[in-house]
Amino acid sequence: MTLVKFNNNRNNTLLPGFNDVFESIFNDTFFNDRLVTRVPAVNISESDNHYHVELAAPGLKKDDFKLHLEHNQLTISVEQSTDHQDNQKNFSKREYSYSSFVRSFTLPESADDNRIDASYTDGILRIDIAKREEAKAVRRLIEIK
DSSP, X not given: OOOOXXXXXXXXXXXXXXXXXXXXXXXXXXXXXXXXXXXXXXXXXXXXXXXXXXXXXXXXXXXXXXXXXXXXXXXXXXXXXXXXXXXXXXXSSOOOEEEEEXXXXXXXXXXXXXEEEEEEETTEEEEEEEEOGGGSOOOOOOOOO
């Protein structure tokens, strides 16, 4: 049995430019940005009177969001394109950025679809969905006799 040593030095490869081609393709930021699907993380919680949805989407504006409710299905969507119209610069590389996503959630029967509030601050989209009166938890202390 013999020990085989591999030398990762680029000067010793059989085809010197071959590895450089693949590294330039796979390490390019344009290519890497599109390999990862960008769907914002969501936290869903519940309090006595509301359901709470928090969606982490930094770098957007509130006008970028569209909230749509149809048949107890709440859909959050974003379509954003960044077109930098700067004719004063001579770019050697310029990549337009375009991103979009859609997240959908089925509301429970206990949700009041007429009382949904949404706000966007500090990169977090907060949606508060009120509960119907009959769905609110009744809590009381029961005395033991």
